[in-house]
Each structure stands twice: as structure tokens, then as C-alpha cells.
Amino acid sequence: MTNKALRVIAAIDFGTTFSGFAYAHISSKEIVVHEEWDDSIGQFKHPTTLKYDDSLNLISWGYPALAEKPSKKKISSGMRPAERFKLCLGEIGEDITFAPYLPVGLDYETAITDYIKKMSNLIKDTLKTRWSEVDFDTQVSIIMTIPAEFDCKAIRTLRECALKAELVKDKDTPNLKFIQEPEAAAIHCMKSLKEFNVRAGSTFMVVDCGGGTVDLTTRKLLPGRRLCEKTISKGGYCGGIFVDEEFIKFLGTKIGQSTINLIREKHYSQLQYMVQEFSRRVKIPFTGESKDFKPFDLDLEVVKQYIRGSHRDELEEKEWVVELKFEDVKKMFDPVVEKILGLIRQQLDEYNDYVSAILLVGGFSESKYLQARVKQEFKQRVKNISVPRNPITAIVKGAVQYGLKNDVIVTRVLKWTYGTDVVRKWEPDDPPNQRLPGDLLIEFSILAKRGDEVAVDDAVPRVFRPASILQSRIGFDIFITDKDDDVKFFDTHDINLLGKWAIDIPVTFSIRPILFILCFGELEIDASAFNFETGETYNTTFELDI
Incomplete structure (x- = not known):
């Protein structure tokens, strides 16, 4: 539920190529998308671009940093602007032409911080003009949107950058939350579902066609205008x-x-x-x-x-x-459009059930050619393929709506298999190569599987015990993998560390069971541990190994 101290919800759509923000007062719930940028009025978004001088001092951002009308008499020169630096938070593969560009000596976290700082100052000034009595640090909730591919490490980096940019005063403040871009778009599209003949119990797909990425999500509409996720949200680098x-x-x-x-x-x-x-x-x-x-x-x-x-x-x-x-x-157009069609086809095949509508949102969704190709390809499988009004603002408006009523999401589908490392005795039927000195082995203990549909605020409990009666500290390092089959050992699959956590436990020469709970309520994962013997409770959101 919305914090009673909060008065304003502000959402930041931090995009690969263009960014924007919107806001609403919780009393009126009227969502306003910002349209007044430097040298530009009437545009919903501003280029995610920064211009630095030779000493790496920031001199401009957005449109002024991006383009200059050429002159036949003289071509001006200067340092190339930093752009696409958001992509450094994820995996971009081998596409060199689309790689982030940063001037030599500038790291991507500094660029992200500088851009968020500019955005933060503009948001603060805008909200101060609208509601002078609102205290930004305590009465404004910030919702930032992220692509479906980003993991908890990316979120943690964004929190660090938001702190350095003075968007927030505390890195772990609950007044800064994150939402996946296709999920935000799905929330916004709920307002239009009736006109697209989508009723409670029906399933629809949202295809967010942005500048850099295209993200897809398949959701079921529940009574009371709430949503369940039905397949893993996916995306690719095939935007406009x-x-x-x-x-x-x-x-x-x-x-x-x-x-x-x-x-x-x-x-x-x-x-x-x-x-x-x-x-x-x-x-x-x-x-x-x-x-x-x-x-x-x-x-x-x-x-x-x-x-x-x-x-x-x-x-x-x-x-x-x-x-x-x-x-x-x-x-x-064709190579780009074909990749988008492939993503939609894959999402439909994975759901393998009737989808009532496909809704195209994002700036690139306004392409008439893309719309025509999607309708031509999938008109036999999906009855309604449409583009809501102002699709470029769907994500940022949906993020504000999420902040105003964040219980709209009922379930999410896990993108990764989560597990921890457990030391136990080696058994004769275990692989010989897993045997360690002292007849021990380390196995991957699965906590939750990729593809599982989990309820918001759902908790996954497991009881663990120290490997030795003399053990005074027990670790709960969390690992992720994109495999959903039976992962047992760390050298047989691509397994990555998500976060480290350890707690001290008194040595009592007994079994000392510890209840470990992983909570998937938000995109950021919380964990807690309970010592049955001492009654102590421990909590963390992970110290991520970035």
C-alpha cells in the first residue's frame, strides 16, 4: 500500500537512447508527462546523451549534446558525446555498432550518475513549481524503469548512482523502487483493455519497442484490475x-x-x-x-x-x-523487424495458449511498417493487434500508476534459478570429481526455479545446518543461473554470484538449525535468517559483488 507520508509519485524512464519522467500527486492521481527540455518543448523524451570537454567536465546533456546542423563552410569538431551507457548494466553480446560509447577516461557509472543528476535536478525543480510545500526527500516516491534483462546487480548499481546523483539521500531507501519496462507498460495498458476486448480472465501480450531494446511480457488480467505474469519477460537489442x-x-x-x-x-x-x-x-x-x-x-x-x-x-x-x-x-528495416517478429513468435510459442491481444508500445511501435508486419504475421493467432494512444509514454505512465497502486501485480515469473552453496558429506553415488578433502563436496542447493510463477511477497523457506559443530559463521551466498533443469554442481552449468551474505552463530556443540527465507516481493530480493536456538533474526538485501 502507499506510504501515508508520501504525497507525490515520480517515475523515471531511463532509456538506452531517450529518457523521460512523469509524476502525479496521490490525491488527484493525474499523471503529467514532462515535455519541457533544454532547447525543446513538446517532446515527451530527451536523448540519453552527455557531452564532455577534454577534461571530462560535463558541458551539456540531451538534445544540445547530440546533434548540430552542419554548415557547408565549416564542420565543427569536438569530443564525441557519451551515449548508450545504460547498456553497460546488462549483456549486449557482440554487436559492435550498438556498443556503448564513453570518452576515454570516463567510466559508465560516472556517466549514469551524471545523467541521473541532470534528471534529478529537473524533477526537483518541476515538482517544486507544482507543489512548493512537498519535501522531495521524504514525500516523493521515485519509480525507475529497467529492461526485462536487468538483474539485481544492475539495480544495485542504479541505486549507487542515484545516491551519488543526490536523487535519494539513502541508497536503500524504500522511496526508490524499480519496475520492469514491459510490466509498467502492461499496467498502463490496463486502461485500454476494454476497447481491445480484453476482459478479466483473458491474457494479453505487451511488446515494448524502444529505441535500443524490445521487451515482451504476457499477462493475465484478473478481477479488480490486477495482473499475473504468465511467461518469463524477455527482450532483445532490436529497437528503432x-x-x-x-x-x-x-x-x-x-x-x-x-x-x-x-x-x-x-x-x-x-x-x-x-x-x-x-x-x-x-x-x-x-x-x-x-x-x-x-x-x-x-x-x-x-x-x-x-x-x-x-x-x-x-x-x-x-x-x-x-x-x-x-x-x-x-x-x-527488415533485419530489425524480423528480430522483433522472432521475439513475439517465441513468446507466443512458450505460452502455448490463447492470447486475446498484442499491444505495441514504445517509440518504435509508431512505425507503420512494423505495425503492418506484426499484423500480417500474427493475425491468424491473435485477434486484436493494436497500438494504444501515445505509446511512447506507456512505460513512464505505467510506472507512476504502479507507484500509486503497487498491489496491481499479483504474480511474477522468475527469470533465473536461485540457489546457494551447501557443504555436505560426499556419498559413494556422487561424482568422483566433486569429492573434496575430508570427504566433503559443495553442491548447488536450489531455492527457486526459473519459470516458477511466484506471488508478490511470496517467501521461499529452507532450513540449513552448519557443516561442523565448531562452525561459528554460516554463509548464504546467493547464485543464479538461467537453467531450469536439475542443477547440482557449480562446474556443470553457467552459475553466477548474485550476492554474498553471512551470519555469526554461537558455538553450542549442537545441530543449530537456521531458517533461511528468500522473498521475491519486489524486483530486489530480500533475505532473512532465523536461529532456532537463540531466537535471533537477521535481514539483508545482499551486499552485491559488483
């Missing part, structure tokens, strides 16, 4: 910015990859201006129908001084103008 990257690759075929590399490194703002012009005039209106397409001319005279060889000769003949044709643009 990948179309931009395909455009840059196309540009490289016309002016040479070496020229692209030079402009990207030395004149990045001009490259981004060209990308934004492409997005505004080609990417957004593209429908996938040749009859709707208007050819777009790329004026490359501004970069001709950097072009060499055959590329220069060819462009001189064309007077430095390259026509972008329908087939060229379709080739930019």
Missing part, C-alpha cells in the same frame, strides 16, 4: 535505433567506411544531424508500401572534403547528392 545504424551502413557504401569512422569520431554531431533528418523524413513515415514512399535526397557536399578515391569520383558526377530509394529503406 538499429534502423538508424542500417542507414549509417548505407551511407558508408556511398562515402566509404573510413569516412564514416572519421565523422563518427571527430564530427559526431553532424552525423547525428543526418540521422535525425533521415528519421524525421524517411524512417517515421515509412509504411512499407512503395506507393506511399517519397524519394529522399542526401546532400553530402558538407562531408566531401573527407571523401577519397572512387567514392569521391562517383559523388562528383552526382553533384554530391545520393537518392535514397524505397528498396534501400526497406533493407534497413
Whole structure:
């Protein structure tokens, strides 16, 4: 339930490429999405971009840091802005073109802190203007959204950055909470479910198509406007910015990859201006129908001084103008759209039951071509495929709604198998390679399995005993793996440390059972231990090994 001391809920949609925030007073529950940024009014989001000088002093953020209109007389230079640094919190695979960029000497935690600091100052000023009597530190609850792929380590890092950015006064304050982006979108979409013919007992899928990531969640609507998660939320790196990257690759075929590399490194703002012009005039209106397409001319005279060889000769003949044709643009979209279709197909196959609706949200969901391809591919399996009004604000509004009524989520499906390391006696039927000195072995003791549907505030209890009567300290290190089969030993699967925790126990020369409880109530995992002999209780949210 909402803390009675709280008066305002503020949500931050900290995105890979664009970020935004929204807020509401708990008395009125009117959600306002911020639209006034530096050099930009009427935009729901601001680029997740930072510009530093040569001494790594922050000089601008958002739109001013990203793009600059090129001049044929002069191409300005300067340090390339930091961008996509949010991706450092997760696994991005081998896609080099989409990798985070940070100036030499700048670490990603500093970049995240600097961006949250700018966002924090703007939120504080905005809320002060609306409600001057509200104390930000004690009466405002902050909800931050994260991709489905992020784990507890990523959340812990964000808490550290939020503290350094002075968004919060205490790292572990309950006034800072996190929600998965597709879950927030699902909460927001509940308002529109009736018009999409989704009733209580029906299941629907939300596909959040953002700039960098696409996240999916399948939920069942319960009476009282509450939600159950039915499959593991999944996502991939196939958001709208990948179309931009395909455009840059196309540009490289016309002016040479070496020229692209030079402009990207030395004149990045001009490259981004060209990308934004492409997005505004080609990417957004593209429908996938040749009859709707208007050819777009790329004026490359501004970069001709950097072009060499055959590329220069060819462009001189064309007077430095390259026509972008329908087939060229379709080739930019198709690899990205195919990945999104694959994610939706996988999610439908895993649920293996009737889905009433697919709702597309996020900035890239407004692509007419993406909408058409999704409907064409899945119209036989899902009756209703729609895009709610203002899909770009679905996540941040849903996060505010979660803060106003955070009991809307009834169950979640675990993304990982959780376990701890247990020392026990080696038995003759155990693998010989697991045998340690003293006839002991260390096994992976499963606490909860990947794919389990657990109720919010559900607790998983286990009783453990010290391996020796002389043992004065017992550890409850928590490990995770993406395997849902029987994991028994640490050298047979990809198992990662989530957090370390240990408690002191008096030596009484007895069995000394300890009740260990893992609680999955929020995205952050709480643990407690109870000593049956002494009656002592211990609590932690883990000291994460980051």
C-alpha cells in the first residue's frame, strides 16, 4: 500500500537512447508527462546523451549534446558525446555498432550518475513549481524503469548512482523502487483493455519497442484490475535505433567506411544531424508500401572534403547528392523487424495458449511498417493487434500508476534459478570429481526455479545446518543461473554470484538449525535468517559483488 507520508509519485524512464519522467500527486492521481527540455518543448523524451570537454567536465546533456546542423563552410569538431551507457548494466553480446560509447577516461557509472543528476535536478525543480510545500526527500516516491534483462546487480548499481546523483539521500531507501519496462507498460495498458476486448480472465501480450531494446511480457488480467505474469519477460537489442545504424551502413557504401569512422569520431554531431533528418523524413513515415514512399535526397557536399578515391569520383558526377530509394529503406528495416517478429513468435510459442491481444508500445511501435508486419504475421493467432494512444509514454505512465497502486501485480515469473552453496558429506553415488578433502563436496542447493510463477511477497523457506559443530559463521551466498533443469554442481552449468551474505552463530556443540527465507516481493530480493536456538533474526538485501 502507499506510504501515508508520501504525497507525490515520480517515475523515471531511463532509456538506452531517450529518457523521460512523469509524476502525479496521490490525491488527484493525474499523471503529467514532462515535455519541457533544454532547447525543446513538446517532446515527451530527451536523448540519453552527455557531452564532455577534454577534461571530462560535463558541458551539456540531451538534445544540445547530440546533434548540430552542419554548415557547408565549416564542420565543427569536438569530443564525441557519451551515449548508450545504460547498456553497460546488462549483456549486449557482440554487436559492435550498438556498443556503448564513453570518452576515454570516463567510466559508465560516472556517466549514469551524471545523467541521473541532470534528471534529478529537473524533477526537483518541476515538482517544486507544482507543489512548493512537498519535501522531495521524504514525500516523493521515485519509480525507475529497467529492461526485462536487468538483474539485481544492475539495480544495485542504479541505486549507487542515484545516491551519488543526490536523487535519494539513502541508497536503500524504500522511496526508490524499480519496475520492469514491459510490466509498467502492461499496467498502463490496463486502461485500454476494454476497447481491445480484453476482459478479466483473458491474457494479453505487451511488446515494448524502444529505441535500443524490445521487451515482451504476457499477462493475465484478473478481477479488480490486477495482473499475473504468465511467461518469463524477455527482450532483445532490436529497437528503432538499429534502423538508424542500417542507414549509417548505407551511407558508408556511398562515402566509404573510413569516412564514416572519421565523422563518427571527430564530427559526431553532424552525423547525428543526418540521422535525425533521415528519421524525421524517411524512417517515421515509412509504411512499407512503395506507393506511399517519397524519394529522399542526401546532400553530402558538407562531408566531401573527407571523401577519397572512387567514392569521391562517383559523388562528383552526382553533384554530391545520393537518392535514397524505397528498396534501400526497406533493407534497413527488415533485419530489425524480423528480430522483433522472432521475439513475439517465441513468446507466443512458450505460452502455448490463447492470447486475446498484442499491444505495441514504445517509440518504435509508431512505425507503420512494423505495425503492418506484426499484423500480417500474427493475425491468424491473435485477434486484436493494436497500438494504444501515445505509446511512447506507456512505460513512464505505467510506472507512476504502479507507484500509486503497487498491489496491481499479483504474480511474477522468475527469470533465473536461485540457489546457494551447501557443504555436505560426499556419498559413494556422487561424482568422483566433486569429492573434496575430508570427504566433503559443495553442491548447488536450489531455492527457486526459473519459470516458477511466484506471488508478490511470496517467501521461499529452507532450513540449513552448519557443516561442523565448531562452525561459528554460516554463509548464504546467493547464485543464479538461467537453467531450469536439475542443477547440482557449480562446474556443470553457467552459475553466477548474485550476492554474498553471512551470519555469526554461537558455538553450542549442537545441530543449530537456521531458517533461511528468500522473498521475491519486489524486483530486489530480500533475505532473512532465523536461529532456532537463540531466537535471533537477521535481514539483508545482499551486499552485491559488483
